[in-house]
Amino acid sequence: MTAYALYLVVSLSLNLEAGFAGVPNFGKVMFVAAGAAVAGSVSGRLAAIILNVNTHGNYNGFIAQIITQLDSSLSTNAVLSIEILLLGILLAAIIGATLGFVTSFPAIRLREDYLGMLLLAAAQLFQIFLGGYEPLIGGTQGIEVPDLFAWAGNGIEIRDVVVLGFLAVFAGVVYFYAERVARSPLGRTLRAIRDNEMAARALGKNDVAMRRNVIIVASAISAMAGALLTFYVGAVNAEAWTRITWTFWIWVMVIIGGAANNAGVALGAFSFTFLFKIVDQVKFYFQGSIPFDVNWLEYLLFASLLIVILAFRPGGILPEKSSVTLPWRTVAEIMRPKSEPPPSLGPRSDVRQLPKAVRTDESSPATPP
Amino acid sequence: MVSQFVLDAVVYASLFGLMAVGLTLTYLTTKVPNFAYGSFVTIGSYTSFSVFRIYHLDPYVFAAPLAFFVGALVSVAMYLGVLRTLARRGSSLVALMISTLAIDIAFVGVFGIYSDFLTSHYGIVDSKNFFRLLADFSLFGLPGVFYISPISLAAITIGLFFFLTRTKFGVAMRASVENPSLARVLGIDVERAYVFAWFLAGGFAATAGSFSALWLQGGTTVGSELIVEIFAASVLGGLASIYGAAVGGLIIGASEILLTQAGIAVFGSWISIYQKGFPLLIMVITLLLFPRGLVSIKWGRIFGTVVSFFDSLADRLSDIFRFGRGK
Numbered sequence: 001m002t003a004y005a006l007y008l009v010v011s012l013s014l015n016l017e018a019g020f021a022g023v024p025n026f027g028k029v030m031f032v033a034a035g036a037a038v039a040g041s042v043s044g045r046l047a048a049i050i051l052n053v054n055t056h057g058n059y060n061g062f063i064a065q066i067i068t069q070l071d072s073s074l075s076t077n078a079v080l081s082i083e084i085l086l087l088g089i090l091l092a093a094i095i096g097a098t099l100g101f102v103t104s105f106p107a108i109r110l111r112e113d114y115l116g117m118l119l120l121a122a123a124q125l126f127q128i129f130l131g132g133y134e135p136l137i138g139g140t141q142g143i144e145v146p147d148l149f150a151w152a153g154n155g156i157e158i159r160d161v162v163v164l165g166f167l168a169v170f171a172g173v174v175y176f177y178a179e180r181v182a183r184s185p186l187g188r189t190l191r192a193i194r195d196n197e198m199a200a201r202a203l204g205k206n207d208v209a210m211r212r213n214v215i216i217v218a219s220a221i222s223a224m225a226g227a228l229l230t231f232y233v234g235a236v237n238a239e240a241w242t243r244i245t246w247t248f249w250i251w252v253m254v255i256i257g258g259a260a261n262n263a264g265v266a267l268g269a270f271s272f273t274f275l276f277k278i279v280d281q282v283k284f285y286f287q288g289s290i291p292f293d294v295n296w297l298e299y300l301l302f303a304s305l306l307i308v309i310l311a312f313r314p315g316g317i318l319p320e321k322s323s324v325t326l327p328w329r330t331v332a333e334i335m336r337p338k339s340e341p342p343p344s345l346g347p348r349s350d351v352r353q354l355p356k357a358v359r360t361d362e363s364s365p366a367t368p369p
Numbered sequence: 370m371v372s373q374f375v376l377d378a379v380v381y382a383s384l385f386g387l388m389a390v391g392l393t394l395t396y397l398t399t400k401v402p403n404f405a406y407g408s409f410v411t412i413g414s415y416t417s418f419s420v421f422r423i424y425h426l427d428p429y430v431f432a433a434p435l436a437f438f439v440g441a442l443v444s445v446a447m448y449l450g451v452l453r454t455l456a457r458r459g460s461s462l463v464a465l466m467i468s469t470l471a472i473d474i475a476f477v478g479v480f481g482i483y484s485d486f487l488t489s490h491y492g493i494v495d496s497k498n499f500f501r502l503l504a505d506f507s508l509f510g511l512p513g514v515f516y517i518s519p520i521s522l523a524a525i526t527i528g529l530f531f532f533l534t535r536t537k538f539g540v541a542m543r544a545s546v547e548n549p550s551l552a553r554v555l556g557i558d559v560e561r562a563y564v565f566a567w568f569l570a571g572g573f574a575a576t577a578g579s580f581s582a583l584w585l586q587g588g589t590t591v592g593s594e595l596i597v598e599i600f601a602a603s604v605l606g607g608l609a610s611i612y613g614a615a616v617g618g619l620i621i622g623a624s625e626i627l628l629t630q631a632g633i634a635v636f637g638s639w640i641s642i643y644q645k646g647f648p649l650l651i652m653v654i655t656l657l658l659f660p661r662g663l664v665s666i667k668w669g670r671i672f673g674t675v676v677s678f679f680d681s682l683a684d685r686l687s688d689i690f691r692f693g694r695g696k
Contacts, residue, residue, distance in 0.1 A: 018463065022463075024463045024466060024467075026404075026466070026470065106653070106656065106657075110656060110660070112462050112463060112466070113400070113401065113402045113462060113466065114402075114604070114656060114660070116402055116404075116463075116466050117402050117600045117604065117652075118652065118653070118656060120404065120596070120597075120600075121596075121597040121600060121601065121648075121649050121652060122649065124594070124596075124597045124645070124649075125597070125643075125645060125646055125649050128642065128643065128645055128646070129642075129643070129646075131642075132639075132642030132643065133642070243593070244474055244477070247470075248470055248471070248474055251467050251470070252471075255464075255467065293481060293482075293485050295481070296477075296478040296479075296481035296482045296485070297478065297482075298478070299474050299475060299477055299478030299481070300475050300478040300479065302471075302474070303471040303472065303474045303475035303478070304471075304475065306467070306468070306471040307451055307455075307468050307471050307472075310455055310460060310464050310467070310468055311454060311455055311458055311460075314458070314459075314460060314464060
């Protein structure tokens with residue numbers, strides 16, 4: 001469930017970029033990992049400074065000792081824990097937004113294919129950086145992160161429920177936000193830019209600024225998800241962030257569910273997580289009977305699933321819906337000049353026919369004349 | 370004696386040249402960046418590994434041709450089975466890109482299964498992550514790959530040049546890349562040309578991979594990690610020119626090693642972690658300054674500017690000189 005909430009958040013943010021704005025982000029893992037790394041690295045140090053824990057000038061070197069001390073103090077100090085938690089998330093969001101801002105420079109200039117290559121390469125480099133630069137999160141060894149949910153109780157179940165509640169609220173907010181964007185004029189403009197950049201520009205839409213803003217917001221959201229994952233797991237290391245886990249799986253979710261449709265993406269993330277769990281459960285029955293590690297089959301399974309979906313249902317389970325616009329009748333009301341009498345009384349038959357003809361298919365989306 | 374990093378640079382440069390030529394071929398035909406391309410390098414690397422470790426055969430004589438054909442056939446299968454099917458169903462560019470990423474992930478799965486199979490069936494324990502194979506011959510005290518990889522890059526580039534300009538099928542292939550519909554009107558089988566391009570591309574990558582097993586580490590994800598450099602090389606070459614790609618590969622491969630060495634000398638050894646950063650940096654600079662790559666730069670004009678600058682300088686100087694003498 002926690003995995004679902006996090007996957008949902010990240011896939012919604014990818015949907016904002018790739019589905020609505022048409023920015024193919026093949027480096028999603030970079031933003032998630034950035035949030036996780038910053039949150040994991042800073043929160044512990046900050047807590048150590050506030051709680052006066054001796055770090056011997058080498059935080060990563062004495063990590064086990066420091067974390068034990070921090071955990072015992074934090075478990076009785078709920079207010080401080082939450083403060084650090086929120087601060088960590090905020091910091092992750094800032095870092096994510098900054099990275100997104102940097103990314104937006106190539107993103108608004110390059111064609112999709114060049115951009116895809118560049119982002120993929122950048123994410124790869126970022127992963128190397130995380131693995132190689134030890135002062136931040138201890139490289140591939142990783143570091144522990146103080147347990148900011150320890151106040152929730154000694155039993156592991158209680159903590160899990162609290163974390164889950166927190167994540168559910170977060171995911172709910174992000175979903176609500178994404179849905180608001182999708183239904184707003186902004187969402188329609190983004191789709192217009194995606195489908196025909198030239199036409200959107202001709203209509204006076206600032207496509208460059210809009211794309212940039214979407215990338216920044218989406219990156220900030222994914223960085224926050226990364227930070228939350230770090231706090232939930234209680235550790236962070238560079239090995240966990242690979243192209244497969246946080247770029248490819250996320251794309252699978254968006255494509256299965258249906259790009260540019262938030263409900264579809266939510267369903268996609270759910271089906272993916274569900275399928276993943278089932279495969280996890282089932283695969284051990286096969287472990288003895290085949291001469292290789294069953295985990296490899298997971299890769300094959302999801303890769304072929306994605307290709308099959310792309311081939312036979314390119315829109316995903318729930319394809320993108322046309323924009324919801326005002327019903328015909330309302331448009332006709334608005335369009336009718338004030339001085340003119342209501343269409344039913346007017347002498348012009350074509351105007352009178354208008355609302356009547358539309359009444360039959362009012363549920364279907366309509367565009368103004 | 371040639372120092373280690375010159376060796377490294379030469380081998381790296383020629384291997385990337387080979388890979389970039391292949392990637393550019395696939396990009397030219399389908400206009401989709403092939404994220405699965407790195408995996409063909411892994412195919413070659415595993416072919417060398419298996420041929421040497423199981424049958425103890427020479428990797429150049431047996432593994433390289435075998436790798437070429439395995440890679441080429443898998444590449445054709447990928448093109449016909451996935452990319453062309455999707456393209457005919459009207460998939461968008463992004464959908465095609467993500468499908469190549471999916472194929473790459475599937476390849477990682479296949480390599481994992483294969484390496485587990487090697488372990489369980491032949492008892493090879495290092496099949497998931499192996500060091501360079503000790504199968505290379507040596508000539509004048511230098512490893513064979515130091516000669517073979519530049520020679521094969523040169524041979525392939527020159528061979529491609531003659532194929533594309535002197536043979537009928539090669540000219541037809543160029544036509545189908547430049548203007549598919551016009552080529553079709555003229556009765557050229559465009560599909561056959563594309564399939565052949567993918568055949569060659571997969572073959573080149575796998576051949577490069579079979580050499581790389583003699584020089585670099587091998588493993589299930591080696592190709593997926595090389596993809597950054599291969600893209601950088603292709604982009605530097607302009608993604609539209611095979612010769613540009615060869616030159617781009619040479620520059621990327623050589624500069625990666627040499628810049629890293631220079632960086633270590635200047636800043637200390639920590640910079641070696643970021644070795645892969647240099648190709649990325651070059652790629653970013655290329656995309657920002659001349660996105661169409663090296664081939665788009667008008668070398669003649671730059672050369673002309675420099676020449677005319679020196680000419681005018683010489684004129685000015687001779688004026689001054691004459692002026693001084695005239696008085």
